[in-house]
Amino acid sequence: MQRGPDHPLRCEYHAAGLCFSCTLIDEPYSRQVADKQRAIAALIDPLAPGLRWLEPRLSEQLGFRTxxxxxxxxxxxxxxxxxxxxxxxxxxxxxxxxxxxxxxxxxxxxxxxxxxxxxxxxxxxxxxxxxxxxxxxxxxxxxxxxxxxxxxxxxxxxxxxxxxxxxxxxxxxxxxxxxxxxxxxxxxxxxxxxxxxxxxTLAMTVNGIDLHLRPQSFFQTNTEVAAALYRQAGAWLEAVSPDSLWDLYCGVGGFALHCAAAGREVVGVEVSEQAVASAQRSRDERLAADDATMESVTFVADDAVGWASRQRGAPAAIVVNPPRRGLGEELSRRLEESGAEAIVYSSCNATTLARDLAWMPSYAAREARLFDMFPHTAHGEVAVLLERR
Incomplete structure (x- = not known):
């Protein structure tokens, strides 16, 4: 595969008709990203007057899949x-x-x-x-x-x-x-x-934090862009400065561990017991290294929808990173009623993201950013900062 500054890449497998996984590879990368953001914005903007779009986080075009x-x-x-x-x-x-x-x-x-x-x-x-x-x-x-x-x-x-x-x-x-x-x-x-x-476990060091992957653990396939996504969530929450946080669909703890702060109570919830065990190991290692931000971080192996519905109160902020099916009506309405000051929603499916936002009218989408995890395809990750009106 060869590339110019902003010209379509040439892949010999694609050119020979042997692989069509990279459906957009014939388009310049800048156009791929612009079209991707335009499509996502068309779904989100009607629900979010005044939404500010940050510059997309681009990916390397080659060698990015880990x-x-x-x-x-x-x-x-x-x-x-x-x-x-x-x-x-x-x-x-x-x-x-x-x-x-x-x-x-x-x-x-x-x-x-x-x-x-x-x-x-x-x-x-x-x-x-x-x-x-x-x-x-x-x-x-x-x-x-x-x-x-x-x-x-x-x-x-x-x-x-x-x-x-x-x-x-x-x-x-x-x-x-x-x-x-x-x-x-x-x-x-x-x-x-x-x-x-x-x-x-395989230690994926992201922004200086070791995230432990067991064989069946989910993890983003583009580690560099995932690192930028975690940093963005951390920056948004630093500005809000909540004293408590839920990380729903926490996986191996990426958001929870990146968004922890001294004195902040963080609870990560994930249905996979293996993922929770990995997250706990990462937390324990940082505690052993005298990282005070980990002292109030806990992880729970449970269904995010059921767990959230059983909680009597709510935290000051919530991070959600659901699978492609999104949060669904039950959890979206639970968050709508939570009273949380801010929600960071990371989504790999803008269609279900837009649907879920419609179920949370008390929250205004303030900022959003595209994270291009999958160059040469129509798929993208988008993160949105929601604040209570």
Whole structure:
């Protein structure tokens, strides 16, 4: 892939008609961002007279993805690592330039591992085989997490046997696991995870804070832009200076840990027990390092909607970072009635964001900012500061 100062990028996979994941790659990056913000603003602005849009936070155009979800296809001796073609065969994307070298350099050893451990790639047309995906995450310091998604544990012994060889090939491999996905359906992973290494978490250092990712933890795939998103939320809340804060859908604690302040009571709520365990570990490590801002930070494993509805009172401020489905009516109306002074809403789906804002008429959207997590696609993350009227 080649680029000019503001010209469309050329990707050889895209040019050859082999991959169309980057749907906007033929457009200059400045136009991509302008169109993305225009589309989001068209949904939000009618609900927010006087809303101030901050300058978009741009992304690197190459090497920005720190997580790869690769389909494994082909044969044991000639595996492909990439995506599926229209006919169900594998299309290798090992040279996709969206991945940084620290991540993409792992693909060749991982392909060799498929052959060495005799992991038969899964065939979608035939519904045969064991290995469906290989998921790779790289931390800012270069450490790696690798997960093999298998249909059963039949090959588990072979994975264990040959793992020492892979550790020699990939010295930065810190966490390795097998995920079991027996169903014949188009999902990336199953519920069962078997960790194969002594380390169980990958430390993603963001703005000087270690966020611990377990194999099934959600984390933004664009770490640099995610760091800017956390800083923005922290800056908004610093101006409001609330004495208490809820972080709903807190994940591994990114917003809660970044928005903590001495004397501020922070509660992070996340349904995933693994994510909460990771968030607690990050908090405990900072407490051990005499970080006084962590003294009043707690995390709860619970459904955000149910937990918020059971609370009698409300904090001075709330951060919400829901999945694409948004908050929904019940939680939006709970926040509307909360009396919180400010809400920071981080959304990956402007349509559900606009819907939720309509259920919170007591809050005025003051500032908003686009965070371009996914260059060359129509997807974007937008954060909005809401203040009580």
């Amino acid at each position: 997580k790869a979800k690769m389909v494994v296809a082909g044969t044991v001796d000639e595996p492909t690592i990439g995506i599926l073609a229209a006919d169900g065969s594998g299309q290798d994307l090992r040279d996709c330039p969206l991945y940084p070298p620290a991540l993409s350099s792992a693909f060749a050893p991982l392909a060799a591992f498929v052959t060495r451990a005799r992991l038969e790639p899964y065939s979608v047309p035939l519904r045969t085989g064991e290995l469906k995906h290989v998921l790779v995450t790289v931390a800012p310091d270069g450490d790696l997490m690798v997960r093999w998604v298998l249909r059963s544990t039949e090959a588990l012994a072979r994975v264990r046997k040959h793992l020492p060889w892979l550790l020699e090939q990939l010295p930065r491999l810190a966490v390795a696991s097998v995920n079991v996905l027996p169903e014949h359906k188009a999902v990336v992973e199953g519920e069962r995870e078997i960790v194969l290494t002594e380390r169980e």
